[in-house]
Amino acid sequence: MEPLGTTDGRIDAVGTADQGVRFAWTPTGPQTAVRVVVRDGDAVVWDSGPVATSEPWLRSPSGVRFAPWRRHDWEARIDSGASVTTARGAFTPAPTDERAWHDADWVAATDGAPETDHARERSRDGSLAAPVLARTIAAGAPVTRALLAVTAGGHVDVRVDGRLATDEVLSPTTTHWDQRVQVVLHDLTPAFADGGGHDLGLELGRGFFGMTNANVWAWERAPWHAEPRVRALLRLEREDGAVEVIGTGPDWTARRGTILLDDLYGGEIHDLRRRPGRPSAGAVRPAVVVPGPGGRLEARLEQPIRVVEELVPDSVVETAPGEWVVAFPRVIAGWVRLRLPGGAAGSTVRIRYGERLRADGLPNADDEKHYFADGFQTDEVTLDDDAVTWEPRFSYKGFRYVQVSGWPSDAGPAPSDFVACVVRTDAAVTSTFTVDDDLLQWIHDATVRTMENNLHGYPTDTPKYEKNGWTGDAAVGADMFLTDLDAAAVLTKWVGDLAETTTPGHPPALIAPNAGVFGVDERAPVWHAALATVPWDLYRHTGDPAVLGAHVETIEEYARFELSRSPGGIADTILGDWVAPGTDPGGGNPPEDSRVPATAFLVRILDTVARIDDVLGRDGSWAATAADDVRRAFVDAFVVDGVVRGPRDEGFRQSHQVLALAFDVVRSPADRASIAAALAADVRARGDHLDTGAIGTKWLLPVLTDAGYADVALAVARQTTVPSWGAWWAAGATSTFEHWDLAARSHGHYFLGTVDDWLTGYVAGLRPVSPGWRRFLVAPAVCGAVGAASCSVRTPYGTAGVRWSAAGGVVTLTVDVPPGTTAEVRLPDGSSTEFGPGSHTVSSALA
Known part of the structure; x- marks a missing residue:
């Protein structure tokens, strides 16, 4: 089997750095040397030449820069001394050179910094509502590849024709915006492939950039503090060979959307009567060109934040008239998605989140230490006439229980009306x-x-x-x-x-x-x-x-x-x-x-x-x-x-x-x-x-x-x-x-x-000895008092593992050793041995 290749830790990565790129593969056997060749189409843009190394990765030098937007294919020719195997991968660098952004301005609904006094109360008039920056993309020949580069002060939800076009949330990630500003590259090819006209919308959340809720960590006093803003480039490669690059600028529109206020600590206030086409919808105005944060552009290399799991309730109980407590299986980070009934325009549902229950049976959504000036862990949504599935977008909470007030139905909510969305960086368990x-x-x-x-x-x-x-x-x-x-x-x-x-x-x-x-x-x-x-x-x-x-x-x-x-x-x-x-x-x-x-x-x-x-x-x-x-x-x-x-x-x-x-x-x-x-x-x-x-x-x-x-x-x-x-x-x-x-x-x-x-x-007894788990120790220390245990860890060389059981005064232990590594095994009887690659089983008397 051909070794699997990753670029900066990802398969077919879109949005990598353009230099210092890490090419890696899972070895299938011994390695004495490697040669990595990177191509842009038919052109070789980097050839490492033969490099004597047993490490299953190689990083390109900082002086070699790969062209942004372009898909690069690479292969690693892995020499074992007796044969050569090949690992392959692909990547597309994000545009991080300021020259690549000359067609795009920073835009917002308004300039300046938000007032923080009583923002929750003041938000009802829509003046602090999350802005939606939009542009209609004209029809043309079918699109073979559509890439959207986004950088923002705050977070951005990307929508095409009103529908979410990515599965990311709270993106880009928080940085010191005056020092580093992340560039995120989205592949929107499925949304634009037909070549038809489409509406591209970018809804902006405040995050730690434009926070209005004064707090002890002073995020509202950060040097970058301002209204949310975005800079984006859409690159369309069409079947007829044309390439269009469309950047944010004064020809975009801005309107205030349904999210009256979003606050990472306080929660969100939504008014669904402000949806487009409703009488209360925010006015559409030209986007305002604004200064951008002062930090240098940098590709986001960590995994995005996503909804990675959904949980259904264990119970829904009315603890007091009109007060419902929804219990989920475990404490999570995220939010609750609600299925809200129609026919109750103007009704407001409030959701308060807590990790535990107070003595009165309600979730603890209390700010006991008075960290926050303007709300804590509470969402509110005001309904229009339509039934709708609703969830917050720009704030996550820690909770196991939610208290729901103001449900617009005499029958009350059913368990099927709630889903807990687990929200976190999408880092796999290894x-x-x-x-x-x-x-x-x-x-x-x-x-x-x-x-x-x-x-x-x-x-x-x-x-x-x-x-x-x-x-x-x-x-x-x-x-x-x-x-x-x-x-x-x-x-x-x-x-x-x-x-x-x-x-x-x-x-x-x-x-x-x-x-x-x-x-x-x-x-x-x-x-x-x-x-x-x-x-x-x-x-x-x-x-x-x-x-x-x-x-x-x-x-x-x-x-x-x-x-x-x-x-x-x-x-x-x-x-x-x-x-x-x-x-x-x-x-x-x-x-x-x-x-x-x-x-x-x-x-x-x-x-x-x-x-x-x-x-x-x-x-x-x-x-x-x-x-x-x-x-x-x-x-x-x-x-x-x-x-x-x-x-x-x-x-x-x-x-x-x-x-x-x-x-x-x-x-x-x-x-x-x-x-x-x-x-x-x-x-x-x-x-x-x-x-x-x-x-x-x-x-x-x-x-x-x-x-x-x-x-x-x-x-x-x-x-x-x-x-x-x-x-x-x-x-x-x-x-x-x-x-x-x-x-x-x-x-x-x-x-x-x-x-x-x-x-x-x-x-279990598994821990690294030398960098990258090149050498690892297997030394279970409580055999006998514990009857059996196992552990495996995905290392750069493959999966290292141990499993052991003790019975009748004997411990039987199996060690899995990836290619290119060595396991040092210390047995309960005091003896020790070493194993090279492969699966090995050994027995020992209990000490």
């Missing part, structure tokens, strides 16, 4: 995990669902409340994102967002993207470390150093800065082991000496910089030396009587012990053994409970297992009383919470689900 323990299986499944709920162009911290790309969350979650999901592209995009918040003499912001107000110039190396560690995790999982090369200077600059503000090698942080047991359910630091985690993370930052420099052939000796200096400072200040203790600690802190061991901060074998023993003893003394928060939890069970306390780790994982994953499970949760307390504000945070690293890497 792993499998099974275990013969219901709780451990639930932990994995709930964690993956929660990660999926937090992918919307970047990793977010909750789909309900903040929708922000918190650095600490991404730092602890990157490993499991890259193991379980096809998340490399979206994390790479986010690293670019984060790097843009960093300037000389300043740390990265606490959230990215960022409006430039919140979390800027803080002292939080525990969170800032993401700037170094997430690119490193990307390299570990993909084997591709491009992300390291793109940001190494920024990473080095930040590491030097953090070191410079850490006198004597002792760092400090405003954010430590967040939401550890005993803290406020709404969030907080534990009573710990914040210098301990900060200094441990300073070691990790410096070690990571040294490793990055080594990969890139740079001199990282300064970072390695500084890391050792900080290690000595840490031991002198915080290692006391064989445990890690800060002078400002209130009691024993599990997380301090975990970080000292996980980051190799403490290297003395005697101290390491003492610290591990103290950690295990504290867990036992707490009745097999953890006492770690968002930071320490990721490494707690791996550290215990590596130190010889796998039984303690398993006892923690199987715990069912607070604080534990099992307590959530016993309470009927379907996702992972923001806090161990069952009163947790959010049921949509993944950062306490990082135990998944231990489930896949230690229970």
Whole structure:
């Protein structure tokens, strides 16, 4: 079988970058060299020549630019030393050179920035309604290819003749519009193929570009803040050889549509009486040419956001007269689609979304911390006379339950009137995990669902409340994102967002993207470390150093800065082991000496910089030396009587012990053994409970297992009383919470689900050793106490997998090793072996 070829991670990709393109294939056998040839029609536009490499990918050099709009075909001739196989693919670059856009203006319904005071109330007059920019495309010869390039301040729904022409939502993705503006390329050939006249419409949503709902993260004060705007180019290739390029400009029209207000946090207000042809429809006026955002054009490389799944209700119950609660099977990110009856013009249906139910039986759609000035998680739709299927378009919510008020029928709604639309970045699941323990299986499944709920162009911290790309969350979650999901592209995009918040003499912001107000110039190396560690995790999982090369200077600059503000090698942080047991359910630091985690993370930052420099052939000796200096400072200040203790600690802190061991901060074998023993003893003394928060939890069970306390780790994982994953499970949760307390504000945070690293890497026993999974470890650590487990991960070389079962004192283990890789297998009886490509089965006595 011919190997499958992908371009920038996609098959037959439309809208790629025009340089630095990554060509990849799944190997079918050994590889010693490869030659990639790219053609535009019959013309060869790039020939790599023979390249000696065993890696199943090759990236074109930055000096080679492929023509936008043009379909390019490529082939990789893969040499095994004995035979040659061929992988093939195709791609079409997006136009990102400003010269390609000379035929298109930025257009909007109006210029300027929206007023934010009482926008929800003021929106009723239509002045803030989502604009629809439109143009009639004249008839001509049949169309062989129709491509639409779109870039926007905000989001764009594309319609042809009034019907949605793509399956994307919330597109393009949020960026720092003053630094990067995404270009999205849509293939609209099916809509224009007949050559007839068609109406092209672009409806604009506000997103984080033109937000009207004032909030604590100050998106309404961003430097780019303005009314939504769009710039687009439609390119039609006709059968007669003609090529037409039609750009947005003053010859387009603008009208205010049915969406009176759209707000990522507050929800949407729709008035269906404003549909075209109705008496209340918005007036059609010429489009206004406006200034565009100042950022450079960049092709969107991460997967689009889509409705990826639809769920039907478990129940629909009238909890009070006229108040209906619709329950769905699980917590999701997205919205509800309604089938609304006709004959009730002027009636307004209100939908409030919540992840859990309050004591009164209604969904918790409350803004408890007063983050928002003008509404939260609420949609409203006013009907006209027609029955209609309706859904929001430019806001997503975190929810399991919805409260429906004002249903325009005495009989009330039926379950068939509701569909929950799951909305997220369309990143495929790339792993499998099974275990013969219901709780451990639930932990994995709930964690993956929660990660999926937090992918919307970047990793977010909750789909309900903040929708922000918190650095600490991404730092602890990157490993499991890259193991379980096809998340490399979206994390790479986010690293670019984060790097843009960093300037000389300043740390990265606490959230990215960022409006430039919140979390800027803080002292939080525990969170800032993401700037170094997430690119490193990307390299570990993909084997591709491009992300390291793109940001190494920024990473080095930040590491030097953090070191410079850490006198004597002792760092400090405003954010430590967040939401550890005993803290406020709404969030907080534990009573710990914040210098301990900060200094441990300073070691990790410096070690990571040294490793990055080594990969890139740079001199990282300064970072390695500084890391050792900080290690000595840490031991002198915080290692006391064989445990890690800060002078400002209130009691024993599990997380301090975990970080000292996980980051190799403490290297003395005697101290390491003492610290591990103290950690295990504290867990036992707490009745097999953890006492770690968002930071320490990721490494707690791996550290215990590596130190010889796998039984303690398993006892923690199987715990069912607070604080534990099992307590959530016993309470009927379907996702992972923001806090161990069952009163947790959010049921949509993944950062306490990082135990998944231990489930896949230690229970099943599968984890990478060398970059790109070129070499991986198979080392199940709880055989016997657990009866069976399996895990598979789609790596750049193919699927790596393990499945094992224990019975009668014997463990039978099967390892699947992709071409070009090696598995190091450590068996329960203490022996070890290595396997090359193929499927291998081996047995071992239990230890």
